[in-house]
Amino acid sequence: MDLASTVDGLMDGLTADLVRLAEIPSIAFPGYPKDQVERAHDLLVELLRDAGVEHIERLELPDTSPVIYAEVPPPTPDAPTVLLYGHYDVQPPGDESLWHSPPFEPTPVEGGLRARGIADDKSNVIAHLGVLRAYDGRPPTGLKIVLEGQEEYGSAFDDYPPTDPDRFACDAMVIADMGNLRPGTPTLTTGLRGVCEVVVEVRTLAEARHSGEYGGAAPDALLALLQALASLHDAKGDVAVAGLRREEWTGASYTEEEFRELATVQDGVPLIGTGSLGERLWSGPAVTVIGLDAPDVDGAASAVVPYARAKLNLRAHPLQDPDEATAALVRHLREHRPFGIELTVTPSDAGPGFEPATGGPAYRAARAALREGWGTEAESAASGGSIPLVNGLAKAVPGAEVLLFGAQDSMCGLHAPNERVLFSELRGAVIAEAAFLREYARSFAAAREAK
Structure with missing residues (x-):
């Protein structure tokens, strides 16, 4: 035939x-x-x-x-x-x-x-x-x-x-x-890649307080959360969470031009991370902030923020145990304690790669x-x-x-x-x-x- x-x-x-x-x-x-x-x-x-x-x-x-x-x-x-x-x-x-x-x-x-x-x-x-x-x-x-x-x-x-x-x-x-x-x-x-989601919460005040009267000493929940989120990556954009598996990628991958077009990266904006695209996308981890609860810019009051929350999406190496990868991310966040403030970290069920x-x-x-x-x-x-x-x-x-x-x-x-x-x-x-x-x-x- x-x-x-x-x-x-x-x-x-x-x-x-x-x-x-x-x-x-x-x-x-x-x-x-x-x-x-x-x-x-x-x-x-x-x-x-x-x-x-x-x-x-x-x-x-x-x-x-x-x-x-x-x-x-x-x-x-x-x-x-x-x-x-x-x-x-x-x-x-x-x-x-x-x-x-x-x-x-x-x-x-x-x-x-x-x-x-x-x-x-x-x-x-x-x-x-x-x-x-x-x-x-x-x-x-x-x-x-x-x-x-x-x-x-x-x-x-x-x-x-x-x-x-x-x-x-x-x-x-x-x-x-x-x-x-x-x-x-x-x-x-x-x-x-394996996948899980983690919610990070910070509560520092019973309610919002005037930023002029209390800002500078009152613990700002949003600042604490942003400090924690910033710790997840190093200065080059690579994931900085200990215990997440990353290996060299030896298969085929996109060209940078193809990837920029596919990801709709704006002109003049660099890609983040180091190593090959395959390593960053497939044989290494990725941590993405997929949701953030914080005051609206348009309706923002001059106040210290008492509560903030973020949802993170973790993608892990195909062969890494998903519970192990999730535990590494949770441990990193709980140990970070920005400004000495404790974070509440709640993982979801993890899906294996x-x-x-x-x-x-x-x-x-x-x-x-x-x-x-x-x-x-x-x-x-x-x-x-x-x-x-x-x-x-x-x-x-x-x-x-x-x-x-x-x-x-x-x-x-x-x-x-x-x-x-x-x-x-x-x-x-x-x-x-x-x-x-x-x-x-x-x-x-x-x-x-x-x-």
């Missing part, structure tokens, strides 16, 4: 179905209509059946949108089984005035389509369907297809796989909630498949984001190789206004995933014959 020609013949239909799916505002956050998530669920069940999938289940868990679970039996008893993952829920659109077109009206852009969730992760869900269609519903491996309905908000499904390991048993997994470093550069994600093994037959097959999909050698990169379910799946099936790739790219604007997907990346992902199943099945057969 000429996969490229086969997929080219499928692209119009896949694009039409992507539009149908992206038109549905399947937001699984509280306060949004649940019936829209159900609409997306029902459409995907219909598309899976049309693609030849007979075994489809609906998994119901507490306070969790339905998970689609489907199976395609292996063509022979000794063929491998591959789990394909994606999610059909999306982020809220945010401020719709920042969108160039309505977020749930898929709109043509140069080389692709714009809509909320069209890249993250509906393009990858459609890529799975494309693979089924390319093989007329009879792929060269067995398949277990998992399409989650509440990934963006988080749900009980994150911790479910280890409680039902037989359901998820497989030889390899394709976690299609990722994409390429840049369009046209096939990329395997080989690391996900992930770093898959990359030397097995599935990885070798994936590299060949990605080259076939995009016509050039695959790169290895990492992500500062996290996918909690990956760890749950890895615990459920510890012997399975985990592959992270897909139709997104780092410039697609996921979670931002004007998210888009490129047809070239969708096409490449379908070809690559289909080629991976073929190559992986062949490697299994060759290993069997060699015994």
Whole structure:
């Protein structure tokens, strides 16, 4: 089979179905209509059946949108089984005035389509369907297809796989909630940073007091908090918290020009930190102040601030124990005591990072498949984001190789206004995933014959 020609013949239909799916505002956050998530669920069940999938289940868990679970039996008893993952829920659109077109009206852009969730992760869900269609519903491996309905908000499904390991048993997994470093550069994600959030509070006075009468001796809660926050980084912008793991990054990364554009860094503003971008973004820690409670500038009174609070987001090395990383940050803050003032530091639950093994037959097959999909050698990169379910799946099936790739790219604007997907990346992902199943099945057969 000429996969490229086969997929080219499928692209119009896949694009039409992507539009149908992206038109549905399947937001699984509280306060949004649940019936829209159900609409997306029902459409995907219909598309899976049309693609030849007979075994489809609906998994119901507490306070969790339905998970689609489907199976395609292996063509022979000794063929491998591959789990394909994606999610059909999306982020809220945010401020719709920042969108160039309505977020749930898929709109043509140069080389692709714009809509909320069209890249993250509906393009990858459609890529799975494309693979089924390319093989007329009879792929060269067995398949277990998992399409989650509440990934963006988080749900009980994150911790479910280890409680039902037989359901998820497989030889390899394709976690299609990722994409390429840049369009046209096939990329395997080989690391996900861990994450936690910490709230820091300072209370120094029973109530605000006149800054002229009391300022200079009365302990200012906001000044104390700012001192504590400033201690988290050194003069060059590197994280200065003892006990957080940082290593050299040896994979691919952005150029500084690409990163400045992606991060929308203003002209003349330097990047912070030292070392390679990969080290700063993926194999080292990051501490970000994501929220600050303090008096408004416009309504500020001339008073010593009695109370201040900040919320911090910590991203840790993929292999560092998340509780260990959280403890290091909490310890740093509690020991700092700016002006001798004690801080109240409250951590949230920590999410682990992930770093898959990359030397097995599935990885070798994936590299060949990605080259076939995009016509050039695959790169290895990492992500500062996290996918909690990956760890749950890895615990459920510890012997399975985990592959992270897909139709997104780092410039697609996921979670931002004007998210888009490129047809070239969708096409490449379908070809690559289909080629991976073929190559992986062949490697299994060759290993069997060699015994």
